[in-house]
Amino acid sequence: MENDQNELFYLYYKRWITVYKEGAIRSITMAKYLMTYKWLVKLIPNLKMCELTRIAYQQMLNDYAQEHERQTTMDFHHQIKGAILDAVDEGLIDRDPTRKAIIKGKTPREKKPKYLNQFELQTMLSTLHLTAEVNWDWFILLVAKTGMRFSEALALTPKDFDFAHQMLTINKTWNYKGGGGFLPTKNQSSVRKIQIDWQTVIQFSELIKGLPEEQPIFLTGSGKIYNSTVNDILKRACERAQVPVISIHGLRHTHASLLLFAGVSTASVARRLGHASMTTTQKTYLHIIQELENQDVDLVMRSLSGLS
Structure with missing residues (x-):
């Protein structure tokens, strides 16, 4: 000892x-x-x-x-x-030295905007170059419409689209930080089906026609892609649209924010994003939920004042 x-x-x-x-x-x-x-x-x-x-x-x-x-x-x-x-x-240390530890740290850098509002998103999407072939602008559009994680969207294959039922299956991720290849999702809750709108159905059914069923749609050759490469493409789209520059992950935040502001329940948003629990969603979007609660209080008060 x-x-x-x-x-x-x-x-x-x-x-x-x-x-x-x-x-x-x-x-x-x-x-x-x-x-x-x-x-x-x-x-x-x-x-x-x-x-x-x-x-x-x-x-x-x-x-x-x-x-x-x-x-x-x-x-x-x-x-x-x-x-x-x-x-x-194990008795290797007599007493817990972490007790009452004080956590300090540098002043955080000025935070970049994490998400766009609906008008900014629409403006940015309208500047995308949506060609007849698959490109990264299509990737940006799909993430904005589904709220998928970067690695989940990279792993999408034609087989994951169920156009008849307007559904997209998320059941794997792409190992973009390693040497490529499919990996499991972040957690079990991340395996999910996402409803997609009819416009996306029409666009993607045409776009991926004839592509190999089990090959990633957005990746070619070695399947090597960097997060920064796609973020740069999104950055240019944001600059063209003259809206705040956000990241691909910021598109996921944008998607969730728009749903919450539209009145979609936190539980539904959590399921759509593949969060392990509603607590994750509540913590991530606390400021938006508080803003919505304030609107709810006004609504309640107006309703009650009408009673006599």
């Missing part, structure tokens, strides 16, 4: 990741844990398990916070905390 307490903390953390996380979490999440490990090597290369006091832990968080925003520091803290609590359980 004495020997274990003299182990360097970053080495314990690396072992902890391997035992508890490897193979149990998605590769993207695993990459975040490995990045946290690299920061531990940088920040506390000589800190032993037995030296991990509250003040040592707080100092490490403060050092990390000098180069990161508060939310990023909070994520860093949570990723380490799991390992530390296990070390406390």
Whole structure:
């Protein structure tokens, strides 16, 4: 035990990741844990398990916070905390050094707009070059109309379209960060069917006619595509339309926002977006939901004032 307490903390953390996380979490999440490990090597290369006091832990968080925003520091803290609590359980650390930790961080950069309003979206879509062949402008249109994640839209094949029932099946993603190829969806809730409008049905039934049934519609050749490439195409469309520049992920936010403002229930929006729970939707779109609640209160008061 004495020997274990003299182990360097970053080495314990690396072992902890391997035992508890490897193979149990998605590769993207695993990459975040490995990045946290690299920061531990940088920040506390000589800190032993037995030296991990509250003040040592707080100092490490403060050092990390000098180069990161508060939310990023909070994520860093949570990723380490799991390992530390296990070390406390095993008697390698006497007391929980993460207790009452203060999370600091750099002032966040000015946030870019996350979504467009309906007029801005329509203006931007009207500038797209929708050719007779599949191109990235078609991709932008489809994400705007469905709210799909970038990786989900990349993985779409002709087989996923059910034009007769105006349905689109989402059951896989494309490994655009790795070497290409299909991957499972983010979570089980992400496997879903999305209703599409008749105009999209007409456009895409013509567009994908004759394409290989099980090949991604938007990818050719090696299937290598970068998020930044499509974001640049969207950026140019936004600039042409003279609307705020948003990302492809921002189109997903735009889609959800328009549905909420149109009066679609949070539960329906959560299902359409493939969120694991309504809580995710509520947290992500809290500002819009609050705005709608204020409108509801006005409506209730007007209704009640009519009673006598």
